Amino acid sequence: MSAITVLWFATTREAAGVDWKVVTTASAWRALVTYLWPEIHKWARRIQWEVLGREPFSELTELLTLNLKLYHGAASAVASNRSELIEGAHADSLLYLIDEAKVVPNATWDAIEGAFSGGRPEGLPEAFALAVSTPGPPAGRFYDIHRRSPGLEDWHTRHVTLTEAMTAGRISPDWAEQRRRQWGADSALFHNRVLGEFHASDEDSAIPLSWVEAAVDRWHGWNDAGRPPVEGRRIIGVDVARTGSDSTVLAHRHGPLISELETHDLEDTMQTTARVQAALGVDGADGLVPVVDSIGVGSGVVDRLRELRVPVLAYTGAAKTKARSREKEFGFTNVRTAAYWRVRELLDPAFDPELMLPPDDLLISDLTAPTWSITTGVPPRIQLEKKEDLVARLGRSPDRGDAVAMSFWAESLASSTVRSPTNATGRSSAAASRYGRSIGGGGRARTMGR
Incomplete structure (x- = not known):
């Protein structure tokens, strides 16, 4: 048109x-x-x-x-x-x-x-x-x-409804139904992209949809510019599949950029370990650090990587954390909540965000779907919607969102404790120190902690 x-x-x-x-x-x-x-x-x-x-x-x-x-x-x-x-x-x-x-x-x-x-x-x-x-x-x-604000009444507005689009043959009813199941009928994503309605996720969602879409636009800008090198640590967030319907997702992070989401289905832990090891390059020379979900089947990947002397960072979403929100006013009920909130803070338009996210609809849904609330206490704590409740609501596991959140939690893991293999003398390997402890000392980590 x-x-x-x-x-x-x-x-x-x-x-x-x-x-x-x-x-x-x-x-x-x-x-x-x-x-x-x-x-x-x-x-x-x-x-x-x-x-x-x-x-x-x-x-x-x-x-x-x-x-x-x-x-x-x-x-x-x-x-x-x-x-x-x-x-x-x-x-x-x-x-x-x-x-x-x-x-x-x-x-x-x-x-x-x-x-x-x-x-x-x-x-x-x-x-x-x-x-x-x-x-x-x-x-x-x-x-x-x-909404016909004063002074703007001379515009003629037209809302193309979902029914009109389907009647015209421009949208398949099956596609609309799949998106309803995928994104949720109450999600901002479904209201914006399927129903064609103004809708915000800011009030109940931990991460507003508009913030994620802005990060996707920045990713497109990087991609259109020929994918120039991006400064910052190389991290790979690994969410290991727990059931046959879930996917193992590897989120490739370069500083503020998630360059790629790599997904694999129906693979065992040894195959996942091999993929992480291959991504590291020869002897870990490219400086990439894996952050692996250590709960459930992911623990097997962590153990095998440590056995192979890979300086892996183990992520436990249900663990407690002393982390605080940017303004230091709130704590978090667990690591998973803090990790997602870290992504929210990195996307906040009030702080000149640099984070770039790939144009993946499932990732957008994963990041914007979880709701949040405040629990009482000293300090009051932010609580993300429980994982099992979110899975029941979405009908799937938010694998992509988890992998991305894990990759941006690497600095917090490295600055607190790094469990790495030891050499024959019982001392931590130099590679583990270089890939682990030093992560928390760079400028990017200070930016994240604002």
């Missing part, structure tokens, strides 16, 4: 000899480069040019990668964080296309609103804007437009 709107506007104004401009913007540059402009190219090739009375756009001089340049006007892509470029657009006929509009900055919206100051109900000059997005939390300008 967005691509066809751009082509309609450009061809009709060009045919009328009107001075025109189209500015396309989005919350992320990737949305323009990867989605919108390739779609404009696709639909341009399907235009019935004989009806328009002209030759198809030349892809050498007119329809370029991110621009359309014709005699009377042009369409172009502009980053949403460059509001001064958006504000500088002038023409007798203007169109603004705002894709993924739910998180476009307010400064961009204000710059676009300025273009309507000279518009007339009929005739020239004229200005139009089309904002398209899946909904997010009930906040921001896109949400304000849909």
Whole structure:
């Protein structure tokens, strides 16, 4: 729809000899480069040019990668964080296309609103804007437009319902039902992406959906840049499968980046041990540290790695911890709660987050599904929804979320105690010291502890 709107506007104004401009913007540059402009190219090739009375756009001089340049006007892509470029657009006929509009900055919206100051109900000059997005939390300008906030009543809003999408054949009923079972009917993920409704997880979920989606956007930015090297310790969080329906998940972490989620089904502990050992490289020379869930079948992986003299960090989610929240006001009922809360703190937009998460729907669900509460005591403690209750609600184990949370708990494990193999003299190996104790002393660990 967005691509066809751009082509309609450009061809009709060009045919009328009107001075025109189209500015396309989005919350992320990737949305323009990867989605919108390739779609404009696709639909341009399907235009019935004989009806328009002209030759198809030349892809050498007119329809370029991110621009359309014709005699009377042009369409172009502009980053949403460059509001001064958006504000500088002038023409007798203007169109603004705002894709993924739910998180476009307010400064961009204000710059676009300025273009309507000279518009007339009929005739020239004229200005139009089309904002398209899946909904997010009930906040921001896109949400304000849909709730008809004062001063924004001149926008025409349209909510495409799930029933409409299924009737049109654009969404399969089976897909919608699977997502309901996967994400939960009450989850923000299901309301946003399936029902198309504004919904927030902030009140009851330990980690807000919008924070996780921002981290996914940062991951896409890293990926689109050619996956440049990222500074920081290399950690691998290993959540070992307990039943046939669960997956063993290896979360590959480089500093603030989860570069990859590696999943394996129906493997025994020796196979999992071999995968972790292979990831370490020759003699652990690449500096990677495994953090392995030590409860249940995972204990076999921990024991075998120690037997192989691998400096593994054992993670016990049910263990007690003296860790405190960033503001030191709250404690935690157990390590699992503290680990998930650590991820929450690393995602908090108030602290310039750097954490990057891969675009995995199950991971997003795992991180945003658990609820939390406060228990009384001195200090009061944060308590995450019990694992068994979450599994019953989701119908599966949150393996991906656990692996990621474990990988970011490595610094706390290393700074408290490191159980590592000893050499023949009974002293801890140098490799264990380098991979274990030293983790807690770097700048990244201090950032995490803020």
